[in-house]
Amino acid sequence: MRDINGKSDIGNFYGFLKEYSDGNKPELSYFSRNWADMSQWKVLARAKLFELLNYFPEKAPLDAKVLEVKHKDGYRQEEIEFSTAKNVRVKGTVLIPENQEKCYPAIIGIHDHGGFYFYGREKIVEQEYESPLLREFKQKAYGGRSWANELVKRGYIVLCIDGFYFGSRKLNISEVSDDIPERFGANFESLDYGSDEYIREFNNFSAKFENLLVKHIFISGTTWPGILFHDDRICINYLYTREDVDKNRIGCCGLSIGGFRAAHLAALDDRIKCSVVTGWMPTYSSLLFNRLRNHTFMIYIPGITNYMELPDVMSLTAPNPLFIQQCSRDSLFPLEGMQKSCEAIQNVYNKMGRSEKFKFKFYDNGHEFSIEMQEDAFSWFDRWFKG
Template sequence: MSHPPLGNLHPSISAIAEHHPPALSFLNPQFTDLHAWRKTARAKALELLRYAPPPVRQDPQVIEVVDKGDYVREKVSFASTPWTRIPAYVLIPKGLGAPAPGIVALHDHGGYYVHGKEKLVETERESPHLIAYRRSGYGGRAFADALARRGYVVIVSDAFYWGERRLDLQQTPPELVKEMQRRAQFKTGVAGVNETYSLLEELVMRHIVAAGATWMGILVHDDRASVDYLCSRPEVDGERIGCVGLSMGAMRANWLFGTDPRIRVAVSVGWMTDWRELLPEHIARHSWAQYVPGLTGWLELSDVAAMGMPGALMVQQCAQDALFPPIGMQRTCDRLAALYAKAGLSERFAYRFYDAPHQFNVEMQEEAFAWLDRWLK
């Protein structure tokens, strides 16, 4: 017989979860008006994210332009706060006769911090590690490129702590880095660097919380800044914006869809399980970046995504995904179906389980793209 990871403490924690149901869920009978509920729920969700920097001019800069044949890849940067600039790729199809729909493509966590946006965008002189990673997680396809070839203007930015925004280990106390490398059991090369970053996540989270914010708050704010930039482009129709992501990218998509009314459609791949469903066995398998203290007393993750109604949402789950309990994935999808049904919007929600491990393979991508086409074209 297996025991919960926290042993004798589990009953107390389980009782806390049971006695703190989400007070602002749209499924609660006191909520009948979708618009009024969404306004209240979004305000609480944004409050819990604890991150509201002052407005700033984005001051966009184009760093590089590469002709990719049927589309152009720009590398850009723009400000999201007075203290932050975000590096991103923007993919622009050629031959646009009118403003096109836009997609915010959101990269994953994957324990792979060396790259962020490059996971989804094909670049020159790619490392074997990146190619292998994309093969295992994305069927070998840079799906942002596939979306550009389909006629979408696509933006892919580096999340805080990934890619060009990762921690500079050269500016980190050497004794701390050595300790993390020791804990990484002497892994070398890219694997060792990624393991070191993974072990440092807890320290980063402590600093963010001590500073008065949440890591998820930073991610959501910056992703909304990506929407700002995308909508500022003359090639983009700001009334037709969607988002899609795998894993942590799906978590980012859930929050972006729920908090930004400009997002008309979302595809959430491999991260749609309510937090309570992860207790007790699966909670430790997820990054510090994704926790929002106090959230579940007000909203479950499915409620956060449902704040995007009347926007259209597709959830793709992987039946062999070891990061989530199968029954938890199913119950959360059923709960989302109930949320959309209560709003009279059942046709705007879809979910499917795939007989695959944690990934966004080409078959899944094609079905996701068809969903985006349905609501944006």
């Protein structure tokens, strides 16, 4: 890191790329020129973002199905699946309060990356049995909580799906070329599926496999974020089919890549009326020196910095309520980049005369969604959906 030895992770190539990066003048930045109005800018910026994401799969009927229903203390849990594209079925969990109301606000809860691929929505939804590794992960990332369950207790319907490459959509090792695990130093032969040892090996292998899969994603003509964001938007379509969801009170929330996905879901779709982005809001340029070493391949949108910085993208959310939670001791992002990003977004809301609808806060912790942060996030939703 910069404060350790003053060297860039990419050594002598940094100067070359920094000079090129500095020459980028994002032409669709909200402050790049005097736009006639906000709506004109949003139309153009969103169109360009969809173009760069470059994922336009063949459509399919939603065909939502309930696979299992469980009655819990004060709420109902439905295990569901629906189509997000032709031949693509996605599994999810819906938590529904049982307090006799006809209609509820709904939150799309988005799970993190965390280098934990074996599980998806299980990382934020309480399970009847949780492996020691899963419990350990929840303690580190979420203060030991299953935060989706905390939201349903507060009167929200919560929808959580498995993101592409996680949980029920994770890599099926039996279908991979026989030599690939060995090339990546993985050996599953003596391990029992689902054991902590197997899960560790699977997570390590999946992290390395990202490097291979992303090449195939790009050469197929699409992008990893394009796939993720498309599926997240179909979640709204699903919620719109439910009579118990108030369509004017749908929000989203997530940590880390969950925050990345929540940020873009709110930016790309006005049906999201309120959002919380946790542990994910730097500027792209601030990452160039040495903060990309631990980042996933899932975040890269080729060409985006020619048109918009990350706070420009996030400003597409305006004027809908947005709360950004930053982790002051987050090793993934430089502090100055996080500060600059929040200030830029604040300027957009101020310019629109909607400053009260944007909030950011820095927490003195590492990369996590602590209990304090969760309570602040829930209060933000309460303010705009129940106030």
